[in-house]
Amino acid sequence: LGRELRAWNRLRMVRAQFKQQRLIGYPIERVISKGAPLELLAAKREGVVSRWYISDCEPNHLAHRLALNSATDVVLPSSWRGDLDRGFLAAVQERSDIRLHRLSGELPHCYLSEPHRSVRAEDSVPRILYRKLVGGGIHDRDEHISAEPLLADLGMQVLTVAENDPVKDPWGLPGMLAEFDGVLSESVTLAHEAIVQGVPALLVSAARRGVLDTYVGGSLLHQLDVPPRPGMALTAVVSAWREAVNNGMHSPQTAPPWNSAAAELTALIG
Structure with a gap:
């Protein structure tokens, strides 16, 4: 009951924000959510046309089910395992009202900077x-x-x-x-x-x-x-x-090659 009440309160809060933006003349035109579909549900109820769901977590099954009822676009990495998602990828592929986009890169590359790691002193404690x-x-x-x-x-x-x-x-x-x-x-x-x-x-x-x-x-x-x-x-x-x-x-390890996920996502979302 507690979880459902928190979800209901969150939906109400987000819908109120959408309404406020509309009243002041700056309506929300697009919502982008990573693994959090309640905002997409609120957006759908308030008439927001573009609703994007991004995930790299196959077992987040409840979120996926909610996204199927609220997203217009779904973004998944190419590493996505359909054997772990309880049919989410297959369901998206069957839907004519949801556009599926695949990222060849990894999502952390969209919000992290390419790192630089320095050598530590010989007697340092890890x-x-x-x-x-x-x-x-x-x-x-x-x-x-x-x-x-x-x-x-x-x-x-x-x-x-x-x-x-x-x-x-x-x-x-x-x-x-x-x-x-x-x-x-x-x-x-x-x-x-x-x-x-x-x-x-x-x-x-x-x-x-x-x-x-x-x-x-x-x-x-x-x-x-x-x-x-x-x-x-x-x-x-x-x-x-x-x-x-x-x-x-x-001898700091070189980070794996930095891929094009950020550029890919920017090109998709615009």
């Missing part, structure tokens, strides 16, 4: 960012695993950023990742944002995503998909990540 999630969300309740049991054995300087903690500049957080030697994350999105900037990420999650497949088996993505226990710091996965972090401090 600095890592730990992204802690609350869990229990609509699409991650079966994926979430706490990475906290790993912290005591890492021997690293850890900055913890928890999901519900106030952050001065939440939009700036992804761009800060290049300042760290490694990232320990329960969030797929943050791990992906680290990887594209050349920062080794240990993703502690049972998540499966098409955007991760490219990096499986490489030195930037390391995934632990079972709950860690104290003393697990020297398992093969964690050890490989620690080695990548230490190596990167003295």
Whole structure:
């Protein structure tokens, strides 16, 4: 009931904003949403003609269902896995009233800058960012695993950023990742944002995503998909990540080639 009430309040708030813009003579003509279709539903009810839904998260099934009822355009990366989306891609392809657009690049390249990482002093302690999630969300309740049991054995300087903690500049957080030697994350999105900037990420999650497949088996993505226990710091996965972090401090890894996602998206949206 609480979730439904919050959704209803959000719809009402967004619709009120659309009405206000119309009253002052500056009506909203287009809404672009990444994985958040409630704004698109509100836009449809208020007569906004252009409603774009962008996603790179296949298991966000409820959002996809809502988008099918509200979007005029859907943008998905070429890495999208139809076997994880419960028929969303197939449904979009069958609809004559929804235009499907594919990005050959990766979405983080649309809002991040190409990074520059510098060599650290020989005796430096690795600095890592730990992204802690609350869990229990609509699409991650079966994926979430706490990475906290790993912290005591890492021997690293850890900055913890928890999901519900106030952050001065939440939009700036992804761009800060290049300042760290490694990232320990329960969030797929943050791990992906680290990887594209050349920062080794240990993703502690049972998540499966098409955007991760490219990096499986490489030195930037390391995934632990079972709950860690104290003393697990020297398992093969964690050890490989620690080695990548230490190596990167003295010889920073080059970020994967920066692709054309930003230019592609700009060309699509105009």
